[in-house]
Amino acid sequence: MTLNYALFFILAAIAIASALGMLLSKNAVYSALFLILNFNVVAIFYVLLNAPFIALTQITVYAGAIMVLFLFVIMLLGAEQTGRISSARWVKPAAYSLGIILISEILYIIFAQTGVIPDAASIAAEFGSPVTVGKALFSRYLLPFEATSVLLIASMIGAIVLTKRKS
Amino acid sequence: MNFSDLTTILPLITLVGWAIILILVDLFIPAQRKGIMAMLSAIGIMISLVIAICQFGGQTTAFSGMVVFDGFSVFLQILFLISGLAAIALAYDYIKRQGIERSEYYILLMFSLSGMTLMAMADDLIIIFLALELLSIPLYVLAGFANPRLDSEEAALKYFLLGSFSDAFVVFGTALVFGAARTTTIPGIIAAITVGAANLILLMVGAALILIGLGFKVSIVPFHMWTPDVYQGAPSSVTAFMAVGAKTAGFAALLRVFMAAFNTLAVDLVPVLWALAALTMILGNITAIVQGNIKRLLAYSSIAHTGYISMVLVTINQSRITQHAVGAALFYLVAYAVTSFGAWAVVITLEHSEGKGLNVEDYAGLGRKYPALAAAMTVFMLSFTGVPPTLGFLGKFYIFRAVLEGGYVGLAIIGVLTSLVSAYYYLRVVVVMYMREGEPLVRKEFWLSSTIFMTAIATVIVSIFSTPLFTWASKGIMFIPK
Numbered sequence: 001m002t003l004n005y006a007l008f009f010i011l012a013a014i015a016i017a018s019a020l021g022m023l024l025s026k027n028a029v030y031s032a033l034f035l036i037l038n039f040n041v042v043a044i045f046y047v048l049l050n051a052p053f054i055a056l057t058q059i060t061v062y063a064g065a066i067m068v069l070f071l072f073v074i075m076l077l078g079a080e081q082t083g084r085i086s087s088a089r090w091v092k093p094a095a096y097s098l099g100i101i102l103i104s105e106i107l108y109i110i111f112a113q114t115g116v117i118p119d120a121a122s123i124a125a126e127f128g129s130p131v132t133v134g135k136a137l138f139s140r141y142l143l144p145f146e147a148t149s150v151l152l153i154a155s156m157i158g159a160i161v162l163t164k165r166k167s
Numbered sequence: 168m169n170f171s172d173l174t175t176i177l178p179l180i181t182l183v184g185w186a187i188i189l190i191l192v193d194l195f196i197p198a199q200r201k202g203i204m205a206m207l208s209a210i211g212i213m214i215s216l217v218i219a220i221c222q223f224g225g226q227t228t229a230f231s232g233m234v235v236f237d238g239f240s241v242f243l244q245i246l247f248l249i250s251g252l253a254a255i256a257l258a259y260d261y262i263k264r265q266g267i268e269r270s271e272y273y274i275l276l277m278f279s280l281s282g283m284t285l286m287a288m289a290d291d292l293i294i295i296f297l298a299l300e301l302l303s304i305p306l307y308v309l310a311g312f313a314n315p316r317l318d319s320e321e322a323a324l325k326y327f328l329l330g331s332f333s334d335a336f337v338v339f340g341t342a343l344v345f346g347a348a349r350t351t352t353i354p355g356i357i358a359a360i361t362v363g364a365a366n367l368i369l370l371m372v373g374a375a376l377i378l379i380g381l382g383f384k385v386s387i388v389p390f391h392m393w394t395p396d397v398y399q400g401a402p403s404s405v406t407a408f409m410a411v412g413a414k415t416a417g418f419a420a421l422l423r424v425f426m427a428a429f430n431t432l433a434v435d436l437v438p439v440l441w442a443l444a445a446l447t448m449i450l451g452n453i454t455a456i457v458q459g460n461i462k463r464l465l466a467y468s469s470i471a472h473t474g475y476i477s478m479v480l481v482t483i484n485q486s487r488i489t490q491h492a493v494g495a496a497l498f499y500l501v502a503y504a505v506t507s508f509g510a511w512a513v514v515i516t517l518e519h520s521e522g523k524g525l526n527v528e529d530y531a532g533l534g535r536k537y538p539a540l541a542a543a544m545t546v547f548m549l550s551f552t553g554v555p556p557t558l559g560f561l562g563k564f565y566i567f568r569a570v571l572e573g574g575y576v577g578l579a580i581i582g583v584l585t586s587l588v589s590a591y592y593y594l595r596v597v598v599v600m601y602m603r604e605g606e607p608l609v610r611k612e613f614w615l616s617s618t619i620f621m622t623a624i625a626t627v628i629v630s631i632f633s634t635p636l637f638t639w640a641s642k643g644i645m646f647i648p649k
Contacts, residue, residue, distance in 0.1 A: 109368055143176075143230040147285060147297040150183050154278040154301060157190070158308035161271045162323075 004048060011048075015041040028074045032067060039063040051128025175229035175236045178219040178244055179284045185211030186277035193270045201270045205259045208273040209252055212280065216248040228290060232352045235290035238642045242497055243287035243419050246504060247412060251280040253508045253618055254408035260612040261404045261515050267313050275305035276408065286416040292341040292351040292377075295420050299337060299384065302416055303330050306409055310401035318522070322400025329393045333383035340376030343369050356428045367432070374429045374436065381424075384417035387477055388447040391470050398466035403518055406462065407511035410469050411504045418476055418500060422493055425483050433484030440480045441578055447474030448585040455592045461514055461525055464592060465507075468551060471589060472503050475566055475582060482573035491572060494641025495565035501636065502550065502562035505629070509622030510547040513540060516610055516619070524608055527596055531605025540609065541600045543623040548593040550626045553586050558630045565637060 015038055022034035039062045046055035126132050137145050173180065189207055196203050219241060226237045234240075254276060262268045282302030289295045307330060311323025345351050347369035348359035359365040383390040398406045429436065451471030458464040476499050479492040517524045517533075534541040550559030563586065570579045629636060 109372070140231045141233075141293070143233045144291075144293050144297055147294065147301060150278065150281065151297060151301045151304065153187070154275065155304050157271055157274060157278075158304055161269065161275070161308055162311055162314065 008045075008048060011041050011044055015045075029071065032070050032074060035070070036063050036067050039067070046128070049128065053128055053130045053133050171227075172229040175222075175227060176234060176288065177222070178215040178248070179281055179288070181215040181218060182211065182277055182281040182284060185214070186274050186281065189270075189274055189277070193274070196270065201268050202259065202263065204270040204273045205255050208277050209255050211277065212248055212251045212255070215284075216245065216252075219244045219248060232354065233291045233294050234285075234288040236288060238639075239419075239423070239493070239497075240288040242640060243415065244284050246415060246497075246501060247280060247283040247287060250408065250411050250415070250504055250508070251276065253622075254404065254412070256614040256618045257407055257508070257512055257515055258404035259614050260610070261518075261615075262312075262402065264610065265313060265402060265520065267402065269312075272309065272312060275309055279303075279305035279309070279408075279412065283412050283416040283419075286419050289420065289423065290353050292344060292353075292424070295424065296334070296337050296341055298416070299334060299380075299420070302413060303334070303384070306405070306413060309405040310397060310409070312405060313402050318400035319402065320400075322397045325393055326397045326401075329383065333380045333390065335380075336376045336383075337380030340373040340378075340380060343373030343376065347373060353424065353428045360428075360431050370429075371432055371435060374425075374432055375439075377424065378421075378436075378439075381417050381421050382443070385414050385421065385473050385477070386447075386470050387443050387473055388450045388470065391447070391451075391473075394470055395463050395466040398469070399460060399462045403462065403511060403515045406466075407508055407515075410465070410511070411507050414469065414473065415500050415504065418496060421477075421480065422496055425480055426489055426493060430483045430486075436483065437481050440477065440483075441575065444474050444477045444481065445578060445581050447471070447477060448581060449474075452585040452588045452592075455589065458592070459526055459528070461527055461530075461596070464527065464596075465510060465514070468589070468593075469507070471585065472499075472551075474585070475499060475563060476503075478566055478570050478575075478578055478582060481575050481578060482569060485573050488569060488572045490641045491565075492569040494637055495562075495569040497640035498565050498633075498637050499562035501640070502558035502626075505622050505625050506547050506550040506557075506559055509543065509619055509626065510551070512615055512618045512622065513544045513547065516540065516612075516615055517607060519608055519610070527599055528603075529605075530596060530600045530607060531603035532600075533605075533607045533609075534601035535604075536607055537609055540619065543619050544600060545597050546623045546626050548597050552590045552593045554590075556627060556630050558626050558633070561630050561633045561637075 018034045018038040018041065022031045022038065025031050025034060039058060043055045043058040043063065046052070046058060185208070189204065189211070192207065193204060222236070223241055226235075228235045255273065258272060258276070262272055279302045282298050282300070282305075285294065285301060286298035289298050307323055307327040310326050311319050313319035314323070341351060344356065347366040348356045348364070350356060350359065356365070356370075360367075360370070379390065383393075386394040398410065401409065425436070448471055451467050451469075451474055455464055455467035455471065458467060476496050479496045482488055482492045485492075514525070517529060523529075530544075533544070546557065550557035553559045553563040555561075563582070567579050567582060570582070
């Protein structure tokens with residue numbers, strides 16, 4: 001158990017660092033690479049939570065397919081160097097102070113709360129296995145599944161409408 | 168899943184199925200006769216409407232508690248489907264005239280409509296999120312339908328970026344609520360809170376994030392920034408549909424989630440909701456005063472109306488008036504829908520190519536040249552202000568009554584005062600129409616004129632017989648399995 005916790009905190013530090021790196025790096029390609037690192041760490045979280053199927057989906061879909069698309073777009077547009085975004089002078093201090101307020105609020109809530117977050121131990125071992133996910137997807141979550149497929153058709157038509165030039 | 172699950176969501180299945188068939192049918196319709204698609208999609212919506220009306224009565228859940236069928240969902244479905252018909256009537260001639268007629272317009276509109284219908288029935292946070300996406304994504308595309316016109320592209324991009332950002336809030340909120348209550352169904356969340364199994368702090372943060380995400384969709388201040396630009400840039404027929412449909416769907420989710428599931432968080436939520444409603448009313452109405460463009464004016468006016476409807480949310484923990492509060496909100500949504508479609512139809516009638524004819528000054532002389540059109544616009548403006556005998560007056564009356572019953576006198580006073588402010592800019596349109604000389608350019612078209620005629624009549628007539636409508640709306644209280 002302690003090993004699990006130690007692993008979690010090390011990975012959490014990497015996840016947060018890579019997320020910050022993504023936000024702060026000036027080069028868009030570096031940002032994308034930091035994001036891949038972040039996705040992979042999150043995938044390991046899923047493994048720690050007994051959800052190997054979601055972990056693999058995370059790697060193939062997000063770290064794999066979507067990131068390739070990101071990198072392609074960045075390189076095709078030649079947008080590696082993001083220019084300085086000009087904004088009003090008060091924006092930056094305002095954003096920083098709001099961010100600090102939010103962080104202190106979150107810390108306050110975490111340390112002031114009396115109730116404990118329920119332990120995850122009660123989750124069954126086969127909770128995230130492909131069989132369980134598949135069964136849940138086609139029984140209890142059938143309607144959300146079908147709604148998602150309609151959503152995909154709508155987005156596909158939308159993308160075609162917006163990009164197709166009239167002849 | 169069994170057969171009764173399917174019959175419960177039959178209006179939705181009809182809409183989606185019809186839209187998918189229309190994609191195929193479109194192949195066989197020659198390019199210069201795409202108007203047929205408007206008729207075909209209107210027929211599909213009408214079939215769905217008839218089924219929805221036939222289903223009236225009874226309460227049940229379907230798809231293992233994912234959707235709920237009750238008075239609330241039927242009421243909203245009928246409202247959405249009629250809005251869809253009105254949106255097609257407004258678009259039929261307009262998109263042809265603007266040179267953006269493509270059959271995908273109607274198909275996307277039907278997909279968006281099916282998202283709204285799903286939202287009316289949603290009883291699970293996952294369904295609420297999916298319905299939100301399904302109604303929004305076609306709207307993003309429709310907002311940019313007039314590309315390569317720059318303002319339309321700007322509207323689409325702005326709406327898309329800020330919209331997806333706000334959807335992320337809904338997802339994150341849903342995840343936190345799941346962490347707190349270990350379920351995403353609304354009855355499940357209620358049960359978890361009742362037995363004390365839920366982590367209230369996580370639940371609170373989740374509720375706040377969901378409020379932000381949905382607040383964006385209905386443009387509650389301070390999440391309203393996108394509204395004026397998107398309403399102005401999008402083609403007017405899309406704006407009308409967006410202003411009514413997306414807002415009503417957002418409120419459907421807000422009412423269902425906050426009135427039923429999060430009412431135990433009222434101690435922390437009510438001050439926030441109070442402030443949001445007050446800010447929305449004040450900012451919407453005051454900013455509208457300085458608008459010269461009629462589309463921007465109506466955008467700020469729609470923000471102000473969001474403020475009035477969100478007033479009822481402060482009563483979330485007072486179960487004895489929940490019926491009145493939900494009824495008042497639904498009634499106001501109907502009043503807003505009827506009046507908005509009328510007003511936007513007038514805007515479309517006067518709009519000509521390249522965005523000309525959209526300033527309040529362009530309405531000068533309308534009273535003399537086209538008295539019927541000016542009279543209809545006057546009715547809509549009076550209804551927006553809340554002057555009897557119009558639907559808008561009764562909507563405000565029921566809302567203020569529910570808020571006063573809840574004991575929030577201060578908020579009601581802000582509501583009344585801001586309504587007085589709103590009289591200034593609504594009546595300015597009337598004054599320009601009747602008191603100034605001018606040569607307004609008007610497009611006469613059958614479907615547009617009949618929409619204006621029917622909404623103007625409904626605004627007055629329905630207000631006289633409003634009691635049955637209000638009774639029906641307040642019976643639409645959500646079904647919560649014990």
